[in-house]
Structures are given as C-alpha cells and as structure tokens.
Amino acid sequence: MSQSVRLGPAPSGIDLAVERDPENEERIVAYRLxxxxxxxxxxxxxxxxxxxxTGS
Incomplete structure (x- = not known):
C-alpha cells in the first residue's frame, strides 16, 4: 500500500505564511510536512x- 500527497501548483496557506515570515520558511514547511x-x-x-x- 502507498499513499502520497501533491503540493501545488496553486497557492496555499503555506505560501501565505512564508510570504509573511520568509525567515521561518524552513520551520513553516517542516511543520506542514x-x-x-x-x-x-x-x-x-x-x-x-x-x-x-481490530478497529471499530
């Protein structure tokens, strides 16, 4: 089994957060990941x- 996610190409909340606080881009992206x-x-x-x- 595999699972994946596609990020982009449209702007997202992450883009907005990075634009507002570019110094913390790495932390912002790591949090989202x-x-x-x-x-x-x-x-x-x-x-x-x-x-x-085993689930309900």
Missing part, C-alpha cells in the same frame, strides 16, 4: 485496524 505525515500514519493505522478486524 509533519502534519501531513501524521495524517497519513493515522489513515494507514485505521486501514490496518480494519484489515485486521
């Missing part, structure tokens, strides 16, 4: 629970 990673892990964990019959 952590959010995406956590969401993917939660999604895959839920799929695993359903596949194994």
């Amino acid at each position: 952590d959010q995406l990673r956590s969401a993917m892990e939660a999604n895959l964990g839920g799929i695993q629970e359903l596949a194994e019959g």
Whole structure:
C-alpha cells in the first residue's frame, strides 16, 4: 500500500505564511510536512485496524 500527497501548483496557506515570515520558511514547511505525515500514519493505522478486524 502507498499513499502520497501533491503540493501545488496553486497557492496555499503555506505560501501565505512564508510570504509573511520568509525567515521561518524552513520551520513553516517542516511543520506542514509533519502534519501531513501524521495524517497519513493515522489513515494507514485505521486501514490496518480494519484489515485486521481490530478497529471499530
């Protein structure tokens, strides 16, 4: 199983945050990537629970 995300090409809230605070671009992007990673892990964990019959 695989899961992916596509960022862009349209402007997003991340673009706005970086424009407002360009010195913290790396921190802003890292935070968003952590959010995406956590969401993917939660999604895959839920799929695993359903596949194994341990989820509700």
